[in-house]
Amino acid sequence: MPPSRDVSIWVMLAAVIIVPLLLAAASPLLQWRGPVYIAAGFAGILGLALMLMQPLLISGWLPGLSAYRARRIHRWIGGLLVGAIVLHVGGLWIVSPPDVVDVLLFRSPTPFSVWGVTAMWAVFATAVLSLLRRRLRARIWRNGHMALASVIVVGTVVHAVLIEGAMETVSKVALCSLVLLAAVKVIFDAYQRQMRRPPARRQLDNRNQE
Amino acid sequence: MRGGSNNYRPDAPIVERIGGGGFWMTGTVRQAGDGKPLAGQRIQIWAHTTEGYESDWASHGATLTDANGVFRLEMPQIVPAFGQPHGHLAYDSGEFETVFLRPVMNSARDKSLEAHFVLKPA
Numbered sequence: 001m002p003p004s005r006d007v008s009i010w011v012m013l014a015a016v017i018i019v020p021l022l023l024a025a026a027s028p029l030l031q032w033r034g035p036v037y038i039a040a041g042f043a044g045i046l047g048l049a050l051m052l053m054q055p056l057l058i059s060g061w062l063p064g065l066s067a068y069r070a071r072r073i074h075r076w077i078g079g080l081l082v083g084a085i086v087l088h089v090g091g092l093w094i095v096s097p098p099d100v101v102d103v104l105l106f107r108s109p110t111p112f113s114v115w116g117v118t119a120m121w122a123v124f125a126t127a128v129l130s131l132l133r134r135r136l137r138a139r140i141w142r143n144g145h146m147a148l149a150s151v152i153v154v155g156t157v158v159h160a161v162l163i164e165g166a167m168e169t170v171s172k173v174a175l176c177s178l179v180l181l182a183a184v185k186v187i188f189d190a191y192q193r194q195m196r197r198p199p200a201r202r203q204l205d206n207r208n209q210e
Numbered sequence: 211m212r213g214g215s216n217n218y219r220p221d222a223p224i225v226e227r228i229g230g231g232g233f234w235m236t237g238t239v240r241q242a243g244d245g246k247p248l249a250g251q252r253i254q255i256w257a258h259t260t261e262g263y264e265s266d267w268a269s270h271g272a273t274l275t276d277a278n279g280v281f282r283l284e285m286p287q288i289v290p291a292f293g294q295p296h297g298h299l300a301y302d303s304g305e306f307e308t309v310f311l312r313p314v315m316n317s318a319r320d321k322s323l324e325a326h327f328v329l330k331p332a
Contacts, residue, residue, distance in 0.1 A: 032260050032289050092292070096264065098216035099292050109212035109312055110293050163293040164318060 006063035013056070017049040020175045023168035030166060040091025041166045047084035048160055050077050051153065052179045055186040075130065082127050085120050112162035119155030122148045146187050153183040214310025217264035218300055222254045228271035228285035229261040234322040235297055236282045239275045241306075242330040247279025253327070254300045255283055258291030264298065290318050299325050307332050 024045050030038055056062050057074040065073070093100040102108040103117055126148045133141050157176040160167070235255050239248045256270040263269065273283040288295055295315040302308045306329035313325040 029289060032258070034263075096217060096292065099213065102213055102216070107212060109214075112293055164290045164295065165293055 002064055009061075009063055013053075013062070016175060016178060017052065020167060020171040021045060021049065023171050024166045027166040027168065034095075036091050037095045038166075040088050040095065043084045043087035043091060044160075045167055047081055047088060048156060048175060048179065050081055050084065051156055052175065052182060053077055054081075054149075055179075055182040059182075059186045059189065078123075078127060078130060081123055085123055089120065110162075112159045115155045115162070116159035119152045119159060122151040122155065126152065142190070146190060149183060150187060153179060211310055211312045214298060214312040215300070216312075217256065217298065218254075218302075218310065219256070219265075219267065219270050220254075220302060222256070222270035222272045224252065224273060225271040225283075228255065228283065229259065229268060230286055231284040232321070233259070233285050233287045234282060235285055235299070235325070236280070236322060237299070237325040237327065239279050239281065239301065239327040239329060242328050245328075247275075247277075248306075248329065249275055249277045249279055251275045251279070251281075251301060251327075251329075252303050253281050253283075254302065255285060255297065257285065257288045257297040259286035259288050261286040264291065287321070288315065288318075288323065295320075297323050297325070299327075301327055301329060305332060306330060 021042075024042065033041070054074055054077060057065070057070045057077070060067050060070060062070060089100060089104075099108070103110075103113040106114060106117065108114070126145060129136070129141065129144050129148065136144070157180055160172060160176055235257075237253070239251045239253065240246060241248055252272050252274055254270065254272040256264055258264050259269060261268065271283060271285065273281050275281045288297055295318040297313055297315075299311040299313070300309070309327055309329060311325045311327065313323055315323050
């Protein structure tokens with residue numbers, strides 16, 4: 001039986017992810033939307049929720065998971081994120097092709113689109129980078145991924161917060177805040193770890209790591 | 211206006227009301243330069259409402275401006291779509307240059323939306 005503290009962490013994580021999804025499922029807007037539109041919207045919401053898991057996994061804060069296992073799940077969720085985005089954008093395109101074409105060509109009238117599109121390309125770039133991971137020098141992989149992750153998190157959060165849609169507002173802002181906080185903490189910790197190493201060791205690490 | 215012509219379906223019929231009503235789209239049509247109100251101008255209107263998508267034929271309707279260049283058309287309640295509660299209007303009758311408007315509502319709870327046209331001769 002795992003310690004009760006460990007269980008609470010997982011329960012809290014589940015709640016933080018499930019509550020916004022449930023509240024969105026209760027949105028009055030859904031009654032005026034068809035199944036494709038609803039699915040497209042929820043693919044986006046799910047993507048946002050998954051984004052909370054990513055920094056938590058890679059930081060090793062989730063109890064009961066070995067670092068190795070956590071990294072594997074992190075990669076798997078990365079793949080899921082790509083899928084979620086494809087479903088989100090693809091589904092919306094089916095609902096209203098001209099609106100999505102505008103977004104992809106950076107000429108949409110809505111203020112949140114450019115944030116979403118930028119986050120989207122950053123996710124795709126991260127996926128490509130991760131496929132090339134073993135061929136890259138550790139420092140390039142790490143810094144590249146963290147830079148892209150920053151773009152992804154900021155883009156996604158601003159995109160979500162500016163949208164008036166199925167997500168209930170308080171739970172949306174709460175989830176977005178947690179996503180931002182988790183990402184900032186993980187990136188900051190990694191940066192600190194990097195800076196704390198003596199210069200010679202830092203260089204050796206960069207050559208030998210991974 | 212950006213995105214204004216999205217889901218435009220030309221030749222929407224002039225109607226007394228689009229669908230079941232409950233929401234008012236209003237505005238004015240004036241001539242560029244001197245601001246003279248333009249009467250009898252055909253304004254087409256569509257939006258994502260409680261009764262259908264922008265792309266549904268039934269969501270489209272048209273009305274004419276009165277002697278003061280004012281138009282009012284009742285339509286179903288507009289609901290947020292693609293992240294914003296908004297409507298679409300078009301002047302596309304040839305005498306003046308075509309204009310598409312895409313006004314955004316201040317609140318999804320509003321029961322009306324205004325948009326104003328300033329038309330240049332074609």
